[in-house]
Amino acid sequence: MHAVVAEGGGGPEVLTLVERPVPTPGPGEILVKVAAAGINRPDVIQREGNYPPPPGAPDVLGLEIAGTVVARGPGAQRWAVGDAVMALVPGGGYAPYCLAHEDNTLPVPAGLSMIEAGAIPETYFTVWTNVFDRGRLAAGETLLVHGGSSGIGTTAIQLAKAFGARVIVTAGSAEKCDRCLALGADRAVNYREEDYVAAAKDFTDGRGVDLILDMVGGDYIPRNYEAAAVEGRIVQIAFLKSPKVEVDYRRLMMKRLTHTGSTLRPRSVAQKAEIAAALAREVIPLIGQGRCRPVIDSTYPLEQVREAHARMDSSAHVGKIVLTMA
Secondary structure, three states, rough: OOOEEEEEOOOOEEEEEEOOOOOOOOOOOEEEEEEEEEOOHHHHHHHHOOOOOOOOOOHHHHHOOHHHHHEEEOOOOOOOOOOOEEEEEOOOOOEEEEEEEEEHEEOOOOOOHHHHHHOOOHHHHHHHHHHHHHOOOOOOOOOEEOOEEEEEHHHHHHHHHHHHOOEEEOOOOHHHHHHHHHHHEEEEEEEOOOHHHHHHHHHHOOOEEEEEOOOOOOHHHHHHHEEEEEEEEEOOOOOOOOOOOOOOHHHHHHHHHEEEEOOOOOOOHHHHHHHHHHHHHHHHHHHOOOOOOOOHHHHHHEHHHHHOOOOOOOOOOOEEEEOOOO
8 A cells, every 4th residue: 555654854845655565453453444634733743853653653644544444453343344433543544544443443423524534533632631631621711722723723612612611712814813713712813913912811801711722832831821810721732833931930830820731642542542432422422413523624635645734834724634545
């Protein structure tokens, strides 16, 4: 089969189609004939040479897939051959066939296309574990999401609103702000034209926000401390700016803030299975009811993976970019 690897670190031009054998499922694994694979920021970081696969993971890119079960490994009984599934995988998604652990796999909800399903796992696992688990977002609270028009951002908007929170987002253009508002955001801040700290304070009558989901870092970190309410929480999931910054931690102490963070890919199968179980219980029904839906920016065939990554690099997209398999 054809599969995509990064030959060296760099821009989209390092992405290369290579020949690889169709993998064989091991204990607890299933082999999925992939219909669609979402593109995520960690893929870009891996392509750049800054995010090597964890031990045991393939060097083929791709962390989320949707498709049909075609084989089961020893002991795998949860899914039958022919089932439509979507899965979080540690790698290997940019290929026509991919292995997934059965416990890190979810059913494709009725009425959802394979392209939409391929845009769910990485994003929804990330939002659930960081916003609702680590971030403890509750109904009636206010969530500030940086990068509101990204795949993570559009998902966070919909899930937070579905669970009764108010949502403020930052985005880089008036058009992106409008798209976020259409998804349910209560306030959208064009960070190129407006100070999000002042906007957050104004929206909350000076109180500040309860939870901040930050994928920017850099100078946003001290500003997040200003925007947060007393006892507020900040969850760090990425660094589009520098991960190193000088911060006056007196603000954190005086406001009794909690600043935490996490990564998803290195977690164990068992830890990811816990997130999958929560999604199956709390979120899959919402998707089935149409209350949440992945926002699809564009699709590209596997052979155009360089163009797809160039679209991601441009930051012009809203929602998810998805690769499709022939």
